[in-house]
Amino acid sequence: MVNHEAALAVLRRDDASMAEVMRALTELDRAELNLRRQRIGIAANITLDLLALYLRRHAYLAGVRLEVHTGSYDNLLDDVQTCSARGVDHLLVIPFFDNLQASWEARIEGLSEAARQAPMHDYLARLELGLISASHLGNVFLCGAHAWHAAAAFDGADACSEGLAEFNAALRETATRHANARFIDLADIVATLGRQQAFDARFYYRGKAPYRPAFMNELARRVGLATRGFGGAFHKVLVLDCDNTLWGGVIGEDGIAGLQLDPHSYPGNIFWTVQQQVCALERQGVLVCLCSKNDEADVEQALAGHEHMVLRGEHVVARRVNWNDKPGNLEALAAELNLGLESFVFVDDSAFEVEAVRTRLPMVRVFQVPQRLTDYPAMMREIAALFLAGGLNAPDASRTRQYRQLAAAASLRAGFASQQDYLRSLGLKVRLQRDATEQIGRIAELTNKSNQFNLTTRRLMPGDVARLMQAEGATVYSFAVSDRLAEHGLTGVLITEDEGDAVLVHTFLMSCRVIGRGVEFSVWKRVLDDARSRGKTVLRAAYVPSAKNAQVADFFDRLGLPLTAQGDDGSRHYQAEVAQVQLADSNWVEIIDG
Amino acid sequence: MVDRVLLKSVLASVLEVNADQIDDESSMDTIGSWDSLRQMNLVLALEEAFAVSIPDDDAANATSYKLLVLVLDEQLATA
Numbered sequence: 001m002v003n004h005e006a007a008l009a010v011l012r013r014d015d016a017s018m019a020e021v022m023r024a025l026t027e028l029d030r031a032e033l034n035l036r037r038q039r040i041g042i043a044a045n046i047t048l049d050l051l052a053l054y055l056r057r058h059a060y061l062a063g064v065r066l067e068v069h070t071g072s073y074d075n076l077l078d079d080v081q082t083c084s085a086r087g088v089d090h091l092l093v094i095p096f097f098d099n100l101q102a103s104w105e106a107r108i109e110g111l112s113e114a115a116r117q118a119p120m121h122d123y124l125a126r127l128e129l130g131l132i133s134a135s136h137l138g139n140v141f142l143c144g145a146h147a148w149h150a151a152a153a154f155d156g157a158d159a160c161s162e163g164l165a166e167f168n169a170a171l172r173e174t175a176t177r178h179a180n181a182r183f184i185d186l187a188d189i190v191a192t193l194g195r196q197q198a199f200d201a202r203f204y205y206r207g208k209a210p211y212r213p214a215f216m217n218e219l220a221r222r223v224g225l226a227t228r229g230f231g232g233a234f235h236k237v238l239v240l241d242c243d244n245t246l247w248g249g250v251i252g253e254d255g256i257a258g259l260q261l262d263p264h265s266y267p268g269n270i271f272w273t274v275q276q277q278v279c280a281l282e283r284q285g286v287l288v289c290l291c292s293k294n295d296e297a298d299v300e301q302a303l304a305g306h307e308h309m310v311l312r313g314e315h316v317v318a319r320r321v322n323w324n325d326k327p328g329n330l331e332a333l334a335a336e337l338n339l340g341l342e343s344f345v346f347v348d349d350s351a352f353e354v355e356a357v358r359t360r361l362p363m364v365r366v367f368q369v370p371q372r373l374t375d376y377p378a379m380m381r382e383i384a385a386l387f388l389a390g391g392l393n394a395p396d397a398s399r400t401r402q403y404r405q406l407a408a409a410a411s412l413r414a415g416f417a418s419q420q421d422y423l424r425s426l427g428l429k430v431r432l433q434r435d436a437t438e439q440i441g442r443i444a445e446l447t448n449k450s451n452q453f454n455l456t457t458r459r460l461m462p463g464d465v466a467r468l469m470q471a472e473g474a475t476v477y478s479f480a481v482s483d484r485l486a487e488h489g490l491t492g493v494l495i496t497e498d499e500g501d502a503v504l505v506h507t508f509l510m511s512c513r514v515i516g517r518g519v520e521f522s523v524w525k526r527v528l529d530d531a532r533s534r535g536k537t538v539l540r541a542a543y544v545p546s547a548k549n550a551q552v553a554d555f556f557d558r559l560g561l562p563l564t565a566q567g568d569d570g571s572r573h574y575q576a577e578v579a580q581v582q583l584a585d586s587n588w589v590e591i592i593d594g
Numbered sequence: 595m596v597d598r599v600l601l602k603s604v605l606a607s608v609l610e611v612n613a614d615q616i617d618d619e620s621s622m623d624t625i626g627s628w629d630s631l632r633q634m635n636l637v638l639a640l641e642e643a644f645a646v647s648i649p650d651d652d653a654a655n656a657t658s659y660k661l662l663v664l665v666l667d668e669q670l671a672t673a
Contacts, residue, residue: 017639017642017643018608018635018638018639018642019603019604019607019608019639019642019643020607022607022608022610022639023607026607026610047631049631049635050635050638200638202637202650202653202654203634203637203653206634206653206654207630207631207634209631209634212638213638213642451629547626547627548629
């Protein structure tokens, strides 16, 4: 008990360090707590595994044990389809603009309109296909793209800013067409934190991991809001204290004339602004209640008669103005409205009352009026976000804006009937080389770097590769992938060794950049052709498990090889007749020998 | 001099091992969970814990306990 309370206290602290958060999460993972469980998937074109840490943090704070599926790198369609098949509760789609194509922001300036739109068009087309398969998921959040560099032109009229605006308009438009999809503005997080706090150039250029922990934490917090506490809370009721919460001063002591509410002077203008915000929420359907230790007649008089009150009696759906304790009053309000306390948000200036409600009614979301009063309107915006996340209607003004963007986005949208149509449209080409000595260094590097898509995880030194290339019965295939959008460079290595009348697969690995497009199946036709021409009749292959290659455990099954044996260590062994085996289809990939 | 207890505790949290499993010989080669992704997280966590900024090349290459001690000592001395 004590440990997990302490762990939660760490997670609640804004200044908790990353290591502290990690320890607290481990503690909570171990604790036997009766928590709701939820699952969230991530599909991003960058590396952001740290986001899982912060998503789990904010989930625990909302009373939810969250399982996070971080997808593979830049594999949108596969990630969305995998998450969709797993039936995650929420899916986050994160397109990092500068990585739509390598260093996209730097390249976009000199491009023609068509060349500029191609990668955006491509991304949106894949997204569209993915969303169709994800229509049964609870929430799909389309994260708005933002710039990596500061805008080149002071008026924001450079090609990059314009491309971004078009892309985001198209994302918003996509969100309006899919019932479960919603847009999340990430540019606002960058603006809030500043680039220094948001980005890390070291890890972006080294490992495609552009975001710093502060950004991940804020994104996770906002996802928590947008999912209503990961599906937990549906806030409907806003309960306000009166003295120093709704107005400045204490009505019982200062009298109605002494209340601070003047819109034209400090601090009255703060309370007046907050009342405007409360009334805006009331107009959008939030139930506003009062809970105050006061004489009821005093409060009634202020509501009815104070010239600067914005909130009036008719806005208040229920009230408890008496000298009873606040937790009891909140329970009474819940009973009167016939609503659960978990739908309540409570605001008070007194640390004592806040603590009393927090301890006795932990299901109520509690906010204390900030010490620095000028922060109060910002806090009310947070509270508004809690209610708005619950799906209250967006104001009509934003709807007209959405319609305008719709026209702009139409040109970016594509229609593909199936994933295969889409893949065909890519014009995938694989340039396959055999024993290419000029690539020895790069091949050795790939065998050492590739972890996930690596069937045997045999690490080779350049000398080993050279020896295999020279050996009579061995072939080192290396292949580079390109499509109409980009050159992906050397992306895969396949090594075979002959043994009697059999061909053995020594190594098969690919860089994660191009997985999920059929390239992984396409090269095997050539391996079989070569085997036949050398007079071999049998192909043998094995999957050897490592700590990181579970995603390819069934690769050879999917390729179409018959499984012949399984080892206790999880290894899987395959054997196929070269003359008969039927390999998985990938006829949209063109193989170029050379 | 770098606080080695704190260093080990951050390493343990990020790499998800016990602090007493970390010794002078610990490195990317001896700890299974220490891969290039964890290296990034490790650098970010250490920068925060020790209030230093680790230079670009060291961030990628300091992949053992001993190297991290060296890098942190250097940064703390100039801080």
